[in-house]
Amino acid sequence: MDNLKALKDWLLKVEEIAKNLGLEFVPQEFVICNNEQMVERQAHHGGYNLYPHWSFGKAKFITRILYDHRFSFLPNEIVINTNPCTAFMLETNPIVDNIMIGGHVYAHNDFFNRNVAFRLNRPELIQTKLKRGSQLIQRCVENPKFGSSRVEKLIDAAHGAFFLFDEHGNHFIDFAIRNFRNLSAIDQEILEVIKALAIHLWPIAETKIMNEGWASYWHFRTLRLLSDKLIETFGADAYHEAIKMHLRVIKMPRSFLDINPYRIGFYTWNKARKELGSEKELFRVRKNYTDEEFLEEFFNNKDGFIHENFIKPFIVENASKRIFVESQLRQMADQYRDNVLKARADKLYPKFDFAIEPLGLVQCLVLRHIFDGRVLDSEMAQGTMKLIHYIWKGPIRLETKSISKRRQHGKYITKDKIIVCNQLGDVEERE
Secondary structure (H helix, E strand, C coil), X not given: CHHHHHHHHHHHHHHHHXXXXXXXXXXXXXXXXXXXXXXXXXXXXXXXXXXXXXHHHHHHHHHHHHHHCCCCCCCCEEEECCCCEEEEEECCCCHHHHHHHHHHHHHHHHHXXXXXXXXXXXXCCHHHHHHHHHHHHHHHHHCCCCCHHHHHHHHHHHHHCCCCEECCCCEHHHHHHHHCCCCCHHHHHHHHHHHHHXXXXXXXXXXXXXXXXXXXXXXXXXXXXXXXXXXXXXXXXXXXXXXXXXXXXCCCCCCCCCCCHHHHHHHHHHHHHHHHCCCHHHHHHHHHCCHHHHHHHHCCCHHHHHHHHHHHHHHHHXXXXXXXXXXXXXXXXXXXXXXXXXXXXXXXXXXXXXXXXXXXXXEEEEEEECCCCCCCCHHHHHHHHHHHHHHHCCCEEEEEEEEEEEEECCEEEEEEEEEXXXXXXXXXXXX
């Protein structure tokens, strides 16, 4: 209890520092969790009032196994975009670590509150909306006229299209609700619940690197500003352990192909501050950019930035296995930047145009892939079509591109490909 009171007092100091540094945030709530509660939060997108579904139980089960066998570690905190903003912190963390994490939390709060990607979010309403949706879904599960199997299949289908948008940012579930005549009013209400969650979480996905980097930048600033008081109160060892925790957060991944958004974001925000000439200018970037603009402008190898912060540490750790020359280092920097740009959410999730067109005597759902040079994963595309078929019921045609085995001028060429799902839900590919 004394530790909790002390932490609360320190978090008030952190809040004051955050205000003085220029962060703008809604009221902040902290919840202290044990390990099992944190596993639960992690499986439920961080602590939203989610509807019942088998996938959350599966996520919890897998998280628990990985944690128990030390294949992964629990997050030090989880912050959800609500108003008041809610953050969950581990009770097993040393108090100095949780003080630093407080700086991380207030920066996330600021980012949710001020970044352009979140402008249409209603954080003050999301928990109420999801709670009502969860109650609706539970009633449907318990109602024999509707049934748990129907609810489960409907949610499965909606999850298959969770981050499925057209090139104008319209969600596929919106299109389905407006145009799929076989959907009942209850079907539409359930789909609205899943759509609300997807639209709420999408800005977090498309600002992952910026947001985690922003939080890491400010938690480190907070830790340094409090250094004298922390050392005086808790000792130098405790303070240095918190510094080590920060270094673990921004550590190099084990593989050159892996990406740590905390490291990329932290170093890129520091680079942006240097290039822009003042910390004040960072707030303009925080307000107006998503990962796309942020990385395009600042994540480059100017003055050896990528080499020094992302290639050189990797080489040092793997010096006994690899020998590099200067040309290889440049190639690695270019490759690393390409990997990071491709890992953005707007690149990971393909975009489509949606349409309903006549096919003989029936109507066909048409998904036209907005091709950006990368082909769709065929197995994933087929699986998604089978899920969507449950709410559409009729034939589906997905138009995309494949890579030809023939090469022209040293490059692979593309050719048209379609994936067809018939009225029975059977899927086949055609070229």
